Amino acid sequence: MMKVAFVVKINYEAIISTAYHVNILRFFSKNYDLTVLTNAVSFFKKQGLRAKYVQLHYLPFPSISHYLINDYIINSKLRKLDYDLLVIWYDSLLSFPSKKPVFRLVDICPYQSIGYSTKDDRIRFDQRIIFNMFMRSFKKSSFILTVSPQLKQFLVDYGVPEHKIRWLPHGVDLERFRRMETRKTKEYILISTVQFLQNRGSDIIIEGMKKLSTLDKNIKFVSVGNAEKQFRKWNPVLRKMKLENQIILYGVVDNKKIPEFLAKADIGVSFLEKNEYYDKSPPQKLFEYMAMGLPTIANDLPTHTQFIRDGYNGLIVDSAEELVEAVLKLKNDQKLYERMSKNALKEAKKYSLTKIEEKLKKYVESLLNE
Structure with a gap:
């Protein structure tokens, strides 16, 4: 050998x-x-x-x-x-x-x-x-x-x-990352399996969740994978904004547990700063979202749009206002959501x-x- x-x-x-x-x-x-x-x-x-x-x-x-x-x-x-x-x-x-x-x-x-x-x-x-x-x-x-x-x-x-x-x-391992049975819960969860950072869209997410929280308290944003310093930074900020129940941070977890988090979510989120780094390196989470049948909301970067097609397996947005519109669109139109979910599963098979x-x-x- x-x-x-x-x-x-x-x-x-x-x-x-x-x-x-x-x-x-x-x-x-x-x-x-x-x-x-x-x-x-x-x-x-x-x-x-x-x-x-x-x-x-x-x-x-x-x-x-x-x-x-x-x-x-x-x-x-x-x-x-x-x-x-x-x-x-x-x-x-x-x-x-x-x-x-x-x-x-x-x-x-x-x-x-x-x-x-x-x-x-x-x-x-x-x-x-x-x-x-x-x-x-x-x-x-x-x-x-x-x-x-x-x-x-x-x-x-x-x-x-x-x-x-x-x-x-x-x-993506399609045996580990696969769509679960439809959840029956009042909460509607957006998820990002990455640290809650400014260069990962924290500003857009905070502004978007401010608006969404006034429209529907059941809409939550979950960030998984945060180092201890992120809790120290964001917990006081979120409490001051009264968003501590709308934006929920989890710590660093083993990747083996990520399917459990994704199974409880409705939409995958990926925001990346527009720079030389992220213009060239696609995030792993896109493929995991698709394999779990989650439509993805992402911003307009080549390494997003190469895999997430607007209106097909996700929605491309570039502002807090567009984020709010995209979330409500998917939440309120079940046929659209199911179509995008099926397309996401179809795309995942390619990878x-x-x-x-x-x-x-x-x-x-x-x-x-x-």
């Missing part, structure tokens, strides 16, 4: 968003002799993956030296391993030589990795150096898999050879984890057989 060394880092404040990581690692554990080098050994062990583990301790990324030190740590661990393919899902500069093929997984814009926002007047000198080193590392890679065509094009625009890059969307894994295996096998 082919041996794969897989380097992956996760953010413990965003455990809820690691479903894609777990799905990919599960694929490799089923098909190859897998060794995972990660900062989250205990987390991945709980997922029941068939793999060996090597604990990594990363330095934060404020400087070039920290990036290089992290690469040195990774390389020192890899030298002790025997493997046929190196998979990197981590902000590595690949500053060390690799005698084996390197398979890079890219699910965020490299601008995000270096902490650069296009809202800034200009990129800092140190950020520019790190960014250029990133681009060189991508060019050195044998194969790159991105999660969107936009992310692929970004790399091509910066000189990464197009023939090295493929894109493959997020997959079944089984289909995604079949394509992924072709890419890996072609690289190993070169």
Whole structure:
């Protein structure tokens, strides 16, 4: 059996968003002799993956030296391993030589990795150096898999050879995420399985829920996956606005429990700030919403509208007023709701984890057989 060394880092404040990581690692554990080098050994062990583990301790990324030190740590661990393919899902500069093929997984814009926002007047000198080193590392890679065509094009625009890059969307486990029986409850729940943040639409949601609460107290918004600091920030604000019973925050939960939350919801919500990051990285939750038969209300971004078609499996809005209108439209028109729900289920089948894994295996096998 082919041996794969897989380097992956996760953010413990965003455990809820690691479903894609777990799905990919599960694929490799089923098909190859897998060794995972990660900062989250205990987390991945709980997922029941068939793999060996090597604990990594990363330095934060404020400087070039920290990036290089992290690469040195990774390389020192890899030298002790025997493997046929190196998979990197981590902000590595690949500053060390690799005698084996390197398979890079890219699910965020490299601008995000270096902490650069296009809202800034200009990129800092140190950020520019790190960014250029990133681009060189991508060019050195044998194969790159991105999660969107936009992310692929970004790399091509910066000189990464197009023939090295493929894109493959997020997959969803249709066995775990599937529509439940119709709920019988007075509450009408909007849900977002992500932290309640300003760059995730908190302002629009608050303004929208203010209006909706005056029209129907049974309409609730639920946010799942919040770090402790979000409770400290938002609980006083929501109490002051008298929205603590309309906007309900839950903490970080294991992705295994997400279907339970979605089963109690009526509408999935995804608002993302319009920037270089979110324009290129589609959220995993879209596919989970669809698999549960939830119409999705989202704002107008390429990584939303590529999967959520206005009036078909969801509604596209860009303001609090439009959010209110969309919620009431779905709540008051049961035929429209059911049609969108059926369309969401139909779309979800295109992104079944089984289909995604079949394509992924072709890419890996072609690289190993070169």
